Amino acid sequence: MLARATPVPMAARVRGLSDRAIAWLFITPTIALLLAINIFPLIWAVYLSFTNFRANRPNAEVASVGLRNYQRVLNDPDIWIAMQTTAHFVFWTILLQTLIGFALAYLIDRKFRGHAFWTTVILIPMMLSPAVVGNFWRFLYQPQIGLFNYIVSFFSGIPPSSFEMLGSVTLAPWAIIIVDTWMWTPYVMLICLAGLRSIPDYIYEAAEVDRASGWRQFWSITVPMALPFIMLAVLFRGIENFKMFDMVMLLTGGGPGSTTEVASITLKREAFESWLTGRSSAFAIILFVAVFGLANIYVKALNKVKQR
């Protein structure tokens, strides 16, 4: 046994590539690709953010403008409004998706007959393309002919043409929140389900022996034990919704006025319509730093919860 264990792997190592060489051989392509398509553009964006470059005038002279782009972005009230709009969306979508997603996961965890089938059905929206589906929701939201308005007016009695989901300043943000919740609640549900399944049965059995009420079990066992997973779902959805673009673009394009103009839409407008490349790069960097910073703080909190 001992005689076999030491010398043979040495021989094997000599015949093939060394482990060190293999490690690099395996990892380098990925790192190289990420450097070329992610990091290089990012560094370029940092460089551009200090210049007055405009992508639609590639031959014009490029001058350094120092921190002026950053100053302008941070002093632009429109951009702050876009950030508020984004925060508003992130808050409501996460709140709704977490509540509904957790409730569904809690119910599915009862393992009733056919739960696997219905779970699959519920998962379908999150597999679809936000842009393609968002485009079709625009049809469902039509005030004169749309199915959504018909159903709402059927149950509420409000005439369908009296509310325009996408054209009204107060309703348009909710139109987007509804579609986002429809699409991504399954995602939160799935992660919550993983959390609920990770709670060992014996804890409930012990609580049962102690005659703890169902309500008490829910608040003292289920919620705290599933909390790291819920927080994880919130993190993933938060990062994603901070970047939200396709659905908003197809549903409202940022309108009416600028009521649904989230950060990504502003960024697109500045970069690809106004062609203020330098300024939009500065905005992009600020956004990235913001998401990155917030995500890091959040992960620290998450780790604390996990350790409890």
Add this chain to the structure above:
Amino acid sequence: MSSVNTAHSVVEPTPTVKRIASAIVILYALVTMIPLAWIFLTSIKSPPDSISYPPKIVFTPTLEGYCNLFTTRTRQTPDYIQSLPSPTGTCDEITRSRNMVIAGPSNYWPRFGNSLLIAFGSTFLAVSLGTLAAYGFSRFRVPLADDLLFFILSTRMMPPIAVAIPIYLMYRQFGLSDTALGMILLYTAVNVSLAVWLLKGFIDEIPREYEEAAMIDGYTRLQAFWKVVLPQATTGIAATAIFCLIFAWNEYAFAVLLTSGSAQTAPPFIPTIIGEGGQDWPAVAAGTTIFLVPILVFTIILRKQLLRGITFGAVRK
């Protein structure tokens, strides 16, 4: 009564609880399916039926939406249409009944083909690179491994539009704008971070002893990886591939900014389908239906791996 029900496990819910739970979940599932059912129903409606109010649930199905999706048409005078020889095929017939003639094929299938090429190409690359890198990180002492892994993950926090500016410039420089290759490379880069993280989780689960045993039997490290680790990781690789495929299939932001013609994928194309006087909703619905079918089939066939995939990813991170 209740003591019988709870005999096998104290926490087993009672039948009443199960019934209530199942009723609520099924109701949610049915409501959530309404928009999808409506997409399909609209795709087999005629344009007037699709915009009638109240919305029609009972109607005569027609293939008009699909015909409009696959063809471009021009309007003609009734006299001209009368003078034509008898129609060839259903689409021709439907088109003529609207006083139009088919002028040629639409761009739908080429765009759909681009979606297939780009989604499968980038998935293959991302999973291949991701498997290698995940194995590297899982089995070897890589300097700064944690930092590298975190760096790989952090590339996903950037809003796509933000990286799109320099990528747009870079692609223009290298002639990669509006090419399938450019999109494949881009989606590979976006997906590879997820692939590395998911696959590292799966490969960590495979005991090292398997490779060590194989190497004692005379395999080299590469042979052990190929013949022992890869077969063990198949489920994980499949789950990862689905996630990559779904992302690349559905992506819109990069596609709309970086492709305009020959390499355009379906997501930016479908919303541009218009008929006379605005969007041709049956045609849009037909295009959407066809576009959704592959993903629906994948979801149903691979639901078990899917559940594993997402929960694994969740537990790892």
